[in-house]
Amino acid sequence: MVDDTDTMDLKEIFRTMDCDGSGTISQKELLDFLKAVSGDIDAEEVKDIFNKLDSSNDRSIDFDEFKLMMDNMKSLGWTKETQDADTISEEEIRRVFDIVDRDKSGSLSKREAKRACNLIAEKFGIKEVDKWLSEQDVDGDGVLSYAEFKMSIAGNLLIDI
Known part of the structure; x- marks a missing residue:
């Protein structure tokens, strides 16, 4: 149950x-x-x-x-899994970003990232979404651009290896 x-x-x-x-x-x-x-x-x-x-x-x-x-x-044996940086393609990162970016604004709001917490956290090894967002928002505009998202994913995966 x-x-x-x-x-x-x-x-x-x-x-x-x-x-x-x-x-x-x-x-x-x-x-x-x-x-x-x-x-x-x-x-x-x-x-x-x-x-x-x-x-x-x-x-x-x-x-x-x-x-x-x-x-x-x-x-059937499907599980969500964390991947190493060298096994994640640009296409996979873009696909996840596009799914999370529900309003199709080209950036991730805090709300979008929180709503997709399970997807982001498990796929990319992110431990704490709020902390991750604040650390990765390089320009301080309160959202993550695709470039910031991509850099944060690569950085998190490299750190976790």
Whole structure:
């Protein structure tokens, strides 16, 4: 049985994945998210799971379907993992940035980073989001540009090696 903390975490992840704010997740949103947090994703398996969960054939899944899908992904061996700096590509960093940048402003607000805390922290080894944001905001404008984000990720990974 899933406890309240797990449900809250899943709801936060669901909201992060729901890039268009529709209250449902499309197959593309799901694949983009899973590729961003783990390079070890079989797109065909994800598509099969997605199609099985989409009983209404509307090409989207709601939160209850999402919870079931995450259980299925875990049973296939999927886990979020921290990567070393030399294994993360520019494309992966950009993909994560684009997912986290929900308002598509080209920078990450504190709120966006906090909402995506699970994604950022586990993928890139960030221990404390508030501290990370304040340390990496080089120009002091209160947000992280893509350049600041990219530099902070490379720096955190290099430190953790």
